[in-house]
Amino acid sequence: MNVIFISPQFPHYYYNFCLRLKERGARVLGIGDTPYDGVDDNTKNALDEYYYVPDLQDYEDVYRAVGFYTAKYGKIDWIESENEYWLYLEAHLRTDFNVTTGPKLEDMDQLRHKSKMKDVYQRAGIPVAKYAYLDSLETGLAFAREVGYPVIVKPDDGMGASCTYKLTSDDDFRNIYQTLDQETQFIVEDYVPGNVETFEGITDSQGNILMSTSHVMCDPVMDMVNEHLDTTFYQQPVFASDIYDIGERTVKAFGTKSRFFHFEFIRLTEDKDYLGRKGNLVGLEVNMRAPGAYIPDMMNLAYDVDVYTIWADMILYDQCFYDINRQYWVGYAGRRNDVQYALSNEQIIKRYGRFIALEDDVDAALAEAMSDHIFLFRTKNKEQLFRIMHEITQHAYTKKDKS
Template sequence: MNVIFISPHFPYYYYNFCDRLKKRGVNVLGIGDTPYDNISQQTKDALNEYYYVKSLENYDDVYKAVAFYISKYGRISWIESENEYWLMLEAHLRSDFNVNTGPKYEAMGPLRYKSKMKDVYKSANIPVAPYIVLTSLDQGLQFARDHGYPLVVKPDNGMGASDTHKLTSDEDFIDFYANKQKDISYICEVCIPGRVETFEGITDSKGKILVCTSHVMVNQVMDNVNEQKDTLFYSQEVEGKDIYTVGNATVQAFKAYGRFFHFEFMRLEEDHPELGKKGDLLGLEVNMRAPGAYIPEMMNLCYDIDVYTIWADMILYDTCYYEIKRKHWVAYAGRRNSKGYAYRSQELYDLFRDNISFETDVPKALAEAMGDHIYVFRAASYDEMKNIADTILLPAGDRAKILARKEAEMREKEAEQLEKEAKEARERAIEARRIADSF
């Protein structure tokens, strides 16, 4: 089998996808825009061959790379990137080279445009926020009059939370419209009062979920980007939960077959006259690729598995050989370089050495949403996980308060101990007098 992997070097841990395929005898053929000498040794070892192009944006050059591989290795069975930025490129290549193991170019509309995603969600009876594709300022202001503020405006065909705006007044809307990118189509929708809950996993060729999980985003990515908040999210159970029911319905509605997938939903945190009751789930968007932000690694830590192996086995054998059982709470805490924190890294390891799985700096291209420096850790319970997260993200200004509180607690314990010892001494003295009086 021959598999082409687009941009196997970024994010850096994506070499794992290639590695598991190569270990199973697959010819793994990379195409990337970083010179071979500059990619990691792990990536080099995970590939049978690497074809360098100056830019993956140049379709003719990438087309020639695929044609070269076909001339050398024969028919290509899969073309993958697991990267949102290159989904249209890989779909275009599938169409041109008749590769049938993933979405082709002509089928990408509902997988890329948020407005078309909503139509698919609704076809599966999954509610979505009221919206319009923005065509004029008057149309937008009328939508605001009909539905009220706040509203969210973002590119209809966009990635992550880039160029996403929360509007709270007509003045915000007018200002946004005057300064928006002219060549971008935007979608405007009612702002959902809630939190993001994800559903991600791997399916076989018939749409059966082989492995899945869900993560709760403590802050919305939009707020992380626009307000430079800390990033915090954690895994939650899926078996027997509504997130699994809605997630599986989404898999079937979007025909996410033979895929790593990543879906986003909003869970209402209050009743809303147009959106539903507190606790309801609404469809937000779908991504036909592996989740980012080290979530594949978090899935491994949560279940004690290797999702890269499951993905490779799906491609080769259309099955999963692991017993999937959730064992840990896993969380991701991202710090900002612009902020100070109460605990240095070594202090955190002194406190949570058995919990912290790894820490790392985030590439600048991803740091806006993910944080500049992150810790991934696991715990035996929700409370333990929350305590670790709170400690990692504790602001520097709160350290003095904590130290003062600990000192007060220590003095209180010392006073309690002294009182206990004094009481015991009095009791001994009374007992001694009683014994003496008995003679």
């Protein structure tokens, strides 16, 4: 089997996808925009061959790379990146090279545009926030006055919390509107009071969920980015829960087959007239790729499995060979380089080293949402998890702060 992996060298831990495929017997062919001498040994050893292109956004160059691999090795069976930034590129290549094992260009509207995602959610009976296309300032102000402030403004086709704003007044709206890229389609939507909960996993070719999990964001990603907060979230039980039920319905609604997926919902923290009661779940967005922010590693830690192998086995054998049994609570705590904390990294390790599974620096391009330095840790109970999370992210206080 010939598998092309786009950008295997970034993020740096994505070599794991390639390595598991190679270990299972696939031929893994990389295309990346880092010169070969700059690619780390983990990535080099995970690939059968690497093709350098100066710019992955130059479609002709990437097309030639796929053509080169096709001529050398025969028909390409899979094209993947597991990176939201390259989903259009994957789809374009699959369309042009007739690779049938993933979304093509005609599938991308509902997988990338938040407005189209809402349509699919609603057809599945899952409530979503009201929205309008932000075609003019007047349109946006009229919508805000109709639903009431606050409202959210964000790109219809956007990644993460980039260019996403919570507005609380007409003046806010006017000020932000002036800064928006007028070439980009934005939407304005009703603010939903609640916390983000995810549902992610891997499906087989029939859309059956091979494994899944869920994470709770302690703060909205939008606030983590815009307010420069420490990034914190944790893994929660998923089986026989409402998050599993709504996640399974979303898998079916979007025809999620042979995919790593990452869905986001909002759990209401207060009643919302047309959305439901406090505690209900509301559809937010879908991502047909692996979750970022080290969540695959958190899945491994919670279940004592290897999701990179599960993903590779799905591609090669269309099944999972692991017994899926959750054993731990797993947390993520990210620190900012420009913040002083009560405990140093060394003190955290000394105090909680037996619980910490990973300590790492985040790539600068991803640190805005993920923080600069992160800890993954696992415990046997929720109370212990929150105690460790609190100590990792507790800021140092000056005498002035305390007064």
